[in-house]
Amino acid sequence: MLRREGLSKLTGRERYVDDLPLEDFLWGATVRSPSPRGRIAEIRFGGGVDWAEFVVVDHTDIPGRNAVYLMEYDQPALAPGYVRHVHEPVLLLAHPSRETLRRAIPEVEVVVDPDPPILDFRVVPGPEQIQYGSDNVLKRLEIKKGDVERALAEAPFVVEGVYETGAQEHVYLETQGMLAYLDGDVLVLHGSMQCPYYIVKALVPALDRPEELIRVIQAPTGGGFGGKEEFPSTLALHAALLALKSGKTVKVIYDRVEDMVATTKRHPARIRHRTGLDENGRLLAQDIEVILDGGAYVTLTPVVLSRAIIHAAGPYDCEHVRILGRAMFTNMVPFGAFRGFGNPQAHFAIERHMDVIAHRMGIDAIELRRINLIREGGTTATGQVIRDGVDRQAVLSRALELANFEKRRREHWVRNSEHRYLRRGIGAAMVYHGAGFTGSGEVVLASRLHVQGHPDGRVEVLAANIEMGQGTITIFTQIVADRLGYDPDDIVVAEPDTHRVPDSGPTVGSRTVMVVGRLLEVACDDLRRRTGLGAEARGAEVREAIVAWHIEHPEESLLGKARYEPPPGIEWDDEKYRGDAYGTFAWATQVADVEVDLRTYQVRVLDFVSVQEVGKVLNETLARGQIQGGVAQGVSWALLEECVWRDGAMENGQLTNYIIPTTCDLPPIRVEFMEVPYEFGAQGAKGIGELPLVGAAPAVLNAVAAATGREPAEIPLTPERLMVLLASDETRGGPE
């Protein structure tokens, strides 16, 4: 099935939040902190501006609790006299003219009496830098399996490595945007977002307003990648405060620079591995430490840390594992959700480390993976038994075959010995990703979904999950069409509107098809049952029964309902961090073939292969697009995307110098699927959207290692970093 809103997008008719026609409205804007930490001594309103024309909102205008609530109440909606990061929101302004507003913003001077900030999450903070608890640790988590100290002491080989990853900006092409207005007593928020109910959850305590008087509607959303998971709650709160104070419709649209410097990014990470092995390369012990930069507020950091440590040992079976995770408070812009949610950092480290181990021990890196890859009945670091019928060795083999791995490797050896300045290399990564919320997360969410049968026989999906390019509308249509034997034209997917749709959970974590899609199937079954039909009824029979039901029940609505139930046998201990962290995992092997130019230190990706086990492909074009787009983001995280920081501020907050790839910076991305249906996913599907980003960076860096004989351990591997690495005398051990 073709993307349902595809033509609307291709012809420019899709109306995003900034495209909606509005009359008599105000533009809203944010005045931000110039400083990473300190007391606001004074706010000066400059001369030359008629401030009486402006609506001005500060923290004293907040009717309820001054916080953007999601997990904690620590992040103020507007700084209450103290700031903890550069660009922290301090004041809001609104004016009918966008130009007048733009000119006014720099005329507001926020004077900060500075306190010493902590800007590097890797160093131990001094006493004057402590701002969270007694040690600035936002969250500490631990996984223990077996006896790692003893196993390491007894291991014949121990290999250590430290790996670092940088912040990454989402660069959704549509910047953040929100409208707020009053419809009678109901406050309406309409904008670009992934999680309408997160906004409700944040607005209720901050505005001290009952949930019934808050209505959140998602507008078509021009990309999210996690960047529109929690951040839009802040924006919605700001727009709401301006609308409540002015009594008018308020529109806030960030320009690209504001969007890049002031919103969340991927957590920077430092991950240390100490790995014990026997002579054959069998993993005996994995001692792992994961440190994340949390930034100035908690946001979703504890859950990102959780996903990072759960995946940190990689898709391998090892008897003795210890993973210590901690997320540090810093006076940086808060870091938040980004596609992969901690797992890309985790896999960059373990998958780069596997190649380092192989080189040190003189073992083939692929063979090292084959020896240790989780087998059917094997266990993960949390003790989850993997028994899903997936042939992981075959996933690996197929990717190597498609990439022509052995042949290319031999060709590269010959070519590299002959060429003056070009060095080629090929590298692989084996990765896995648990879809849906971690641990008991889905149980806590308790997602609900409805399917409504209308009097004319049409069926409408009522869910809070949104379309942001990944294909929700199309896939939901397909699932109903398949389940009820319906013509897609008779299926409507409702606009996510919290006054119409139940809370089916956030649109994150690769959960929409697997978890929510399954609920949709259950709701379809329930709808059919309520019309008096059996489970085999399809198509016209269902349609007629819906029409007949309405004739018998005038003025009533016919709803098929579903509520999340965990798959049987899933057990998770949140205290000990043991058990089934996810309902299931999906698996992938990714292979990168690169060329390094020793004159310019540029790395060009010549070929990329991604073989992904996805349970079941529901729509090949959409699934392929998810994988190609995820790979692209992973490759560019590895090579191009660097946030340049100065005193806690992002210096390169524009697309001129924060580089994302063009058509010429990427090769065709070759995709192949493997399908082993998952019993508890819609039509057997597993989550798909995050995994392709997870292995791209280590695959690319393993290829660079093969090309250069060095061991890069930090991304982004910009030409500058590569130059420094190649200038060092250190070559890796072991034969090439």
Place this chain on the structure above:
Amino acid sequence: MSQRKTAGQGAAAEVLRISFTLNGVPATLEAPPSERLLDTLRYRLGLPGTKEGCAEGECGACTVLLDGLPVDSCLVPVYQVRGRRVETIEALDPADMAHYHARGTTQCGACTPGVVVTASWIVRHPELLETHSIRDLMAGNLCRCTGYDGIIEGVEDELEERGGTAGPGMHRS
């Protein structure tokens, strides 16, 4: 951030009468001469299909055709279009979108109008493929969703249907 100066914010709001051809139809309007063509189209003429992505000529989301050539409308002060032809996404025939639709050229849709406008220029000028690859010609349009394969393949198919050759360098590898 928002402090950045943008075209069209001169203190004296001088207004100029500007006539040009918009999507094949004569148009006349009064606007500050340095207003960005992007804003004129979106907020003055009610054509919001053209998107703002970066406001500095990097992303191509605001691409329109000016006298038949793709330009970033965020970098064009509106006075420059006097007497010229401007074509926006709204002028393109929905019937020409089938290959893009089938190939997954669009995902979130924010870059899409710019991508499709550039693509329309390429397929109208297959001779460009004698010296450039599709990848070269599309390099001015950033997309964050697709990894570009869905875009490149859509253009290839559209060219093929129109009988053009996709040239020697369809993929750069």
